[in-house]
Amino acid sequence: MHVPVAIVGAGPSGSLLAWILRQRGIESIVLERQSREYVESRIRAGVMEQNSVDLMIKAGIGERLQKECMYHRGVAIGLYNEHHFLDFDKLIGIGVTVYGQSEVTKDLLGGLAAEGHNVLYEAPVRAIEDIEGDRATVKYTHEGADQELTCDFVIGCDGFHGPSRQAMPASVLKTHEKVYPFGWLGVMVNAPPSKDVALFAHHDRGFALLSMRSPKVSRLYLQCKPDEDLDEWPDERIWDELDTRLGTPGWELERGEIFQKDVTPLRSFFCYPMTHGRLFLCGDAAHIVPPTGAKGLNSAFADVSVLSSGLIQHYTKDDESILRRYGEVALERNIQTQRFSWSNTSKYHIFPDSNAFDRRMQAGEMEYLVTNETAQISYAQQHTGLPFAYWPEL
Numbered sequence: 250m251h252v253p254v255a256i257v258g259a260g261p262s263g264s265l266l267a268w269i270l271r272q273r274g275i276e277s278i279v280l281e282r283q284s285r286e287y288v289e290s291r292i293r294a295g296v297m298e299q300n301s302v303d304l305m306i307k308a309g310i311g312e313r314l315q316k317e318c319m320y321h322r323g324v325a326i327g328l329y330n331e332h333h334f335l336d337f338d339k340l341i342g343i344g345v346t347v348y349g350q351s352e353v354t355k356d357l358l359g360g361l362a363a364e365g366h367n368v369l370y371e372a373p374v375r376a377i378e379d380i381e382g383d384r385a386t387v388k389y390t391h392e393g394a395d396q397e398l399t400c401d402f403v404i405g406c407d408g409f410h411g412p413s414r415q416a417m418p419a420s421v422l423k424t425h426e427k428v429y430p431f432g433w434l435g436v437m438v439n440a441p442p443s444k445d446v447a448l449f450a451h452h453d454r455g456f457a458l459l460s461m462r463s464p465k466v467s468r469l470y471l472q473c474k475p476d477e478d479l480d481e482w483p484d485e486r487i488w489d490e491l492d493t494r495l496g497t498p499g500w501e502l503e504r505g506e507i508f509q510k511d512v513t514p515l516r517s518f519f520c521y522p523m524t525h526g527r528l529f530l531c532g533d534a535a536h537i538v539p540p541t542g543a544k545g546l547n548s549a550f551a552d553v554s555v556l557s558s559g560l561i562q563h564y565t566k567d568d569e570s571i572l573r574r575y576g577e578v579a580l581e582r583n584i585q586t587q588r589f590s591w592s593n594t595s596k597y598h599i600f601p602d603s604n605a606f607d608r609r610m611q612a613g614e615m616e617y618l619v620t621n622e623t624a625q626i627s628y629a630q631q632h633t634g635l636p637f638a639y640w641p642e643l
């Protein structure tokens with residue numbers, strides 16, 4: 250079998266890319282290791298930049314998003330147990346949108362299924378070969394049998410642990426990585442959010458975050474050890490610690506049933522080049538950020554915007570100019586996103602090896618942010634997201 254575009258992975262980047270190409274009549278196949286139910290229920294990101302929202306709407310898959318999302322004018326910052334509201338909308342005329350990643354994937358995978366698109370679930374890709382030749386080969390397993398196909402382009406949307414990045418020749422691929430000495434203990438809670446915007450708290454005992462997935466479901470996080478043992482965290486201890494780090498006089502954190510607990514280690518990673526021959530890396534396959542800046546899903550969408558523009562231009566106008574620039578343009582934006590996520594992570598968290606000087610400087614930086622309007626404008630611009638370099642013609 251030969252297909253023009255083979256997409257590895259049906260997460261947000263793979264499913265959005267397949268959807269956009271389909272709107273322009275460009276044939277693709279999506280190969281996904283997991284079942285559809287598994288992908289749709291994976292709880293991860295919850296904050297969308299305006300450009301990500303606009304891309305879904307432009308691509309004709311934003312109807313439910315527009316109806317059910319929550320728009321936040323800004324964020325609150327907790328410092329010395331006081332809450333400071335940064336009104337992004339007032340500062341720069343734009344806020345952020347809360348809509349769960351599981352809802353994004355449900356919309357996209359549901360849309361693809363309704364149009365009968367070729368998405369193979371439980372079809373793990375085993376190898377990607379011949380990327381320097383005229384046609385690339387993708388080897389995968391489906392319904393117990395080994396299969397293979399050829400394609401014009403392979404798009405690696407298979408996340409950090411997928412096989413696409415490994416298919417790049419070792420002599421070509423460069424990587425940069427930082428593993429943080431802490432993680433996030435996250436809980437999903439059946440309770441309305443205790444604030445109308447997300448609350449990011451810098452506290453001597455460690456970072457804490459109050460965020461939300463819907464008007465009835467809250468998502469809360471505590472900085473913890475990267476290998477924290479969840480057995481040591483009964484619900485009562487989690488609530489007490491959240492109260493300590495997030496609390497302020499006169500305000501109470503609403504408690505509710507905790508229906509999921511997880512620990513996420515924090516890591517920054519990016520690689521380049523993001524393309525080699527017929528292979529293009531997209532989303533988490535090429536870069537990972539710690540969740541402090543809520544940038545992972547949005548960076549994946551920024552890549553898709555450029556890559557889909559390039560593929561549409563190639564197939565409809567026989568012009569490869571955007572496609573050839575993809576790696577460079579996507580990396581350039583990602584470096585700025587990496588910088589914001591790293592600087593935010595460094596600002597908010599307590600590093601185990603920091604001394605009194607480090608901690609005072611860190612607190613000083615937070616004081617500057619909550620009191621200086623110029624610092625707030627810069628923060629708002631980065632938090633709400635940098636522009637996408639190219640938008641697909643739809």
Ligand SMILES: Cc1cc2nc3c(=O)[nH]c(=O)nc-3n(C[C@H](O)[C@H](O)[C@H](O)COP(=O)(O)OP(=O)(O)OC[C@H]3O[C@@H](n4cnc5c(N)ncnc54)[C@H](O)[C@@H]3O)c2cc1C
Nearest residue numbers: 258260261262282293294295374407408532533545546547
């Ligand atoms: C706790 C947490 C909170 C987060 N919060 C935010 C946030 O608020 N905002 C934000 O923007 N981002 C956030 N992120 C990051 C965001 O979830 C990711 O950046 C996003 O999922 C990247 O999408 P992707 O499609 O590139 O990769 P993925 O979502 O990882 O999808 C990759 C897909 O490839 C499949 N795959 C892997 N190997 C193979 C194979 N061999 N064959 C076939 N398929 C394969 C996987 O099963 C998966 O479905 C968060 C992440 C975590 C963990």
